[in-house]
Amino acid sequence: MHPKKKKKKKKKNCKDISYSLSHLSSSSEHTPIMKLDTSHMRYLTSDDFRVLQAIELGSRNHELVPTQMIHSIGGLKSPSATNRAIGDIAKLKLISRLRNAKYDGFRLSYNGYDYLALKSMLNRNTLYSVGTTIGVGKESDIYSVSDPEGVQKVLKIHRLGRTSFKTVKNNRDYLKNKQTSNWMYLSRLAAAKEYQFMEVLYNNGFNVPQPFDYSRHCVMMEWIKGIPMKHLRQHKNYKKLYSDLMGFIVRLAKAGLIHCDFNEFNILIRDDTDGHEFDFVVIDFPQCVSIEHPDAKEYFDRDVQGIRDFFSKKFRYNPQHDPTMFDTDGYGDGYKYAYPNFKRDVIREKSLDVEVQASGYAKKKTGNREDKDLEKAVLGMRIKVDEDDDLSEIDDDEDVATEDEEEDEEEEEDEEEDEEEEEELFEDEEEFDEQAEAEENEKIIEALSKGDKKLKMDKLGNYILDE
DSSP states (O other): OOOOOOOEEEEEEOOOOOOOOOSOOOOOOTTOOOOOOOOTTGOHHEEEEEEHHHHHHHTOOOBBBBBBHHHHHHHSSSSHHHHHHHHHHHHHHHHHEEOOOOOEEEEEEEEHHHHHHHHHHHTSSSSOOOEEEEEEEEEEEEEEEETTTTOEEEEEOTTTOOOOOHHHHOOGGGTTTTTTHHHHHHHHHHHHHHHHHHHHHHTTTTTOEEEEEEEEEEEEEEOEEEEEGGGGGOOOTTHHHHHHHHHHHHHHHHHTOSSOOOOOGGGGOOOOOOOOSSSSOOOTTTEEEEEESEEEEHHHHHHHHHHHHHHHHHOOOOOOTTTOOOOOOOTTTSOOEEEEEEHHHHHHHHHHHHTTTTTTTHHHHTTTTHHHHEEEHHHHHOOOOOOTEEEEOOOOTOOOOOHHHHHHHHHHHHHHHHHHHHHHHHHHHHHHHHHHHHHHHHHHHHHHHHTTTTTTOTTSSSSEEOO
């Protein structure tokens, strides 16, 4: 019997006060890093890429793509050539072999999907080389890249739905609901939507990075010389910066859009030496909504509050409304209003939300399936609560848990601990089965790569290796 682990008690009635993690933040220990390793890319043959593309196409209708379908879609000269390519790319972890109830099949790994996206950019001559990791977030990885002229740019790789390995093990439905393919599908939708937002905003004069290209789940954009605002320690004119940021929120809303994650994590402060007309650049757009969205005012107010909280904490700057002032072209000291108000300040001037089919407008007007799928995925990005944030503060007007409630909590915790012990035993058995299956997979992949004649296939499409 394992000794019971003592758990920290959870306090009830805690306020959800956190904002989403920056895509440019440093790596979190809770975020599994899907490392982008391009070292093998130059050695892949055209047959290898045709097989990767065949598995990608087959994945649209199949959770696991059978070998016969891969050969049919890929169009290689012979089944043995297809098998050899499958074995080679499986060794590089670009695809994985799995078995369901009926047949053996393959599916793309994230690395395989990365290779396909990068290959497309290389073919379009927009990408030349991949550099170092800039940041790892919960929903994306950011890399430094160069174009053929040697100009430094940024590559954002969307990883929508990425979760910790512990969560995957504890939530068994994850592997039953085609979740792996959904990650790639939703990441592709997020990248396409972000590129569309950035292109429209950039062309309309908003201070956002210039987008250059996108493929699948990857977006290439302008390299911004500066730092995330969360690292800002001082600013020669922070009051103007405050006013300009509030002005951006209003200007964006007048164009029909609300950012929904407008805070110090998604704002870059340019270097003084950059010589650009804008002091800051705004990033991260997949979760934007239309001002017609049912929760538009709530999202707008939260964006405003995020900036107010940052300047209050960082610069002790807490401007108040001043009715003696007449200037309404800005916000803060010297202006009539300290911060924007949705009903007072937002008067539609453009319809960029219509142009990009933003959530809220698109849902009401079109009901497109992909828009609905993406909306479900990014909803958590708008209302995300970080488990590591301290949410233990309770307002004076909130009830404190009674002794009976605390006893109930202790009973629930005991039950949870018993369930955890059972799960640990189940996981040990699972790990043993997985290890045996992995060893079998390695043998089959090796046989595929070498064209081993001992490798056969039954009528259902399952590989059998005669010992």
